[in-house]
Amino acid sequence: MRKRAEPAERKPEKPLPGGSRSRKAPAPAPGPGRCAWRTWLTWLVLGVCAAYLCAPLLLRLFPAIMHHAFFSHVVRIPFLTDLSRPEDLSLNHTVNLYLTSEQGVTLGVWHTVPERQWQEAQGKDPRWYEAALGNGAPVIIYLHGNTGSRAMAHRVGIVNVLSSLDFHVLAMDYRGFGDSSGEPTEPGLTTDALCLYKWVKERSRDSVVVIWGHSLGSGVSTNTAVILQEQGTTVDGVILEGAFTNARQETAHHPFSWFYWRFPWFEYFFLDLVNENKIIFPSDENVKKMQIPLLILHSEDDPVVPSHMGKELYRIAKQAATSEKNVKLVLFEAPLGYKHNGLYKDERLPGIVREFVQSLK
Numbered sequence: 001m002r003k004r005a006e007p008a009e010r011k012p013e014k015p016l017p018g019g020s021r022s023r024k025a026p027a028p029a030p031g032p033g034r035c036a037w038r039t040w041l042t043w044l045v046l047g048v049c050a051a052y053l054c055a056p057l058l059l060r061l062f063p064a065i066m067h068h069a070f071f072s073h074v075v076r077i078p079f080l081t082d083l084s085r086p087e088d089l090s091l092n093h094t095v096n097l098y099l100t101s102e103q104g105v106t107l108g109v110w111h112t113v114p115e116r117q118w119q120e121a122q123g124k125d126p127r128w129y130e131a132a133l134g135n136g137a138p139v140i141i142y143l144h145g146n147t148g149s150r151a152m153a154h155r156v157g158i159v160n161v162l163s164s165l166d167f168h169v170l171a172m173d174y175r176g177f178g179d180s181s182g183e184p185t186e187p188g189l190t191t192d193a194l195c196l197y198k199w200v201k202e203r204s205r206d207s208v209v210v211i212w213g214h215s216l217g218s219g220v221s222t223n224t225a226v227i228l229q230e231q232g233t234t235v236d237g238v239i240l241e242g243a244f245t246n247a248r249q250e251t252a253h254h255p256f257s258w259f260y261w262r263f264p265w266f267e268y269f270f271l272d273l274v275n276e277n278k279i280i281f282p283s284d285e286n287v288k289k290m291q292i293p294l295l296i297l298h299s300e301d302d303p304v305v306p307s308h309m310g311k312e313l314y315r316i317a318k319q320a321a322t323s324e325k326n327v328k329l330v331l332f333e334a335p336l337g338y339k340h341n342g343l344y345k346d347e348r349l350p351g352i353v354r355e356f357v358q359s360l361k
Contacts, residue, residue: 063273063276063277064277066273066274066277066279067277067279070146070247070251070274070277070279071146071176071177071184071216072146072147073146073147073174073176073177073184075147075148076148076149076178077147077148077149077152078148078149078151078152078153081149081151083096083108083149083150083151083173083178083179084096084108084179086110086112086151089151089156090156091110091112091156091159091160092118092121092122093112093113093115093117093118093121093122093163094110094111094112094113094159095110095111095124095125095126095129096108096109096110097109097110097111097126097129099172099195099196099199100195101175101182101188101191101192101195102191102195104181104182105175105180105181105182105188105192106180106181106182107172107173107174107175107180107192107195107196108149108150108172108173108178108179108180109170109171109172109173109196110150110159110169110170110171110172111126111129111133111168111169111170112159112162112163112168112169112170112171113129113132113163113168114137114163114165114166114167114168115163115164115166116166117132130203131203132168133168133200133203133204133205133207134203134204134205134207135207136205136206136207137166137167137168137207138166138167138168138207138208138209138210138357138360139167139168139169139170139200139204139207139208139209139210140162140167140168140169140170140210140211140212140239141170141172141193141196141197141200141209141210141211141212142155142158142159142162142169142170142171142172142212142214142217143172143174143193143211143212143213143214143217143218143220143221143224144171144173144214144215144216144217145214145215145216145217145242146215146216148177148178149173149177149178149179150171150172150173150178151178154341154342154344155171155214157344157345158212158214158344159171160344161344161349161350161353162212162353164350165350165353165354165357167357168204168207170196170200172192172193172196174188174189174192174193174220175188175189175192176188180192185278186219186223186247186278186279186280186281189216189220190220190223190224190227193211193220193221193223193224194224194227194228197209197211197224197228197235201233208236208237208357208360208361209235209236210235210236210237210238210239210357210360211224211225211235211237211238211239212238212239212241213238213239213240213241213243214241214242215241215242215243215244215304215305215340216281218240218241218242218243218244218283219243219244219246219247219281219282219283220281221238221240222238222240222281222282222283222286222287222290223281223286225238225286225290225292226286226289226290229289229290229291229292234291234292235292236292236293236360237292237293237294237295237356237357237360238290238292238293238294238295239294239295239296239297239353239356240283240294240295240296240297240310240313241297241298241343242297242298242299242302242304242305242310242340242341242343243283243296243298243305243309243310243313244281244283244305244309245283245284245309245312245313246280246281246282246283246284246285247274247279247280247281248271248274248275248280249309250281250305250309251271251274252271253305253306253309254304255303255304283313284312284313284316287313287316287317287320288316288317288320289320290317290325291325292325293325293326293327293356293359293360294317294325294326294327294328295328295330295352295353295356296310296313296314296317296327296328296329296330297310297330297332297343297349297352298310298311298329298330298331298332299331299332299334299336299338299339299340299342299343300331300332300333300334301334301335301336301337301338301339302338302339302340303339303340304339304340305340307331310329310331311329311331314327314329326359328356330352332346
């Protein structure tokens, strides 16, 4: 008969104080919430990586994506804002109006009168505002950048600064932006700006009229100034804020493109699509032709349009300038933190703009 194996002898456990014996506690199992969170985060990271890797192919397959990305007009921020009521944004000396740029295209526009007319403007209708355009005060046509509407905070900020200088301000949403109808294209945006300029000139008599373009609006401004010049009309002055040299260079240096700068065939997948969508905005070529006073404003810490583009436009314009053409560049130091949209906060800005406009009279 086999002898049954004796059970292994256990070592006696060390007694704990009070006579109880120690026992190793089992490791706690990970809770279901922690596992779910880690899984969700992993899939999120993988999804972002996949999107970045697939983006070049998607752009090539669907070139219209680049068109929408460049203009970003479908982003209707700020949300839930009634653009027909500028008084909701404390613009109490502003009237909302609509202009017809061409058949089927209606443009939403705000006309803000000089701040000194604030009380007089209360309760007045659009006809009073039209008549006020001829009171001799300078007029600024403000052409904003991509994304959102004329109600964005930094755009309202610029309107308030200019109104405080006793200027009229006309702020427009291009076709496809805000409450304006239509779909944006480069020729379309330029047509809209020309429409507003001509509407203003018909009512402003001999007042100084300046076109102010920010970011995308800088390209629209130089296009508009050159076309008017070719038609025999000279704009009194142009102010470019956060301006790019041309659409291709702006796309190449945009922060959303940094991931792809070393991507094989970067130009084919990205930059060539800008041209294929007929988005040029050749401000570098336009400033060579513009024989009008030009003021360039740029923040040195601008991450969207690097300040070297503003400097390049200044260099080109200065090189092409005649003795009658006044070209000035003002850079705002990086530590101020204005970036792309914050120049309206600078205390020096009103004085800089006032001096430029007064030089046009």
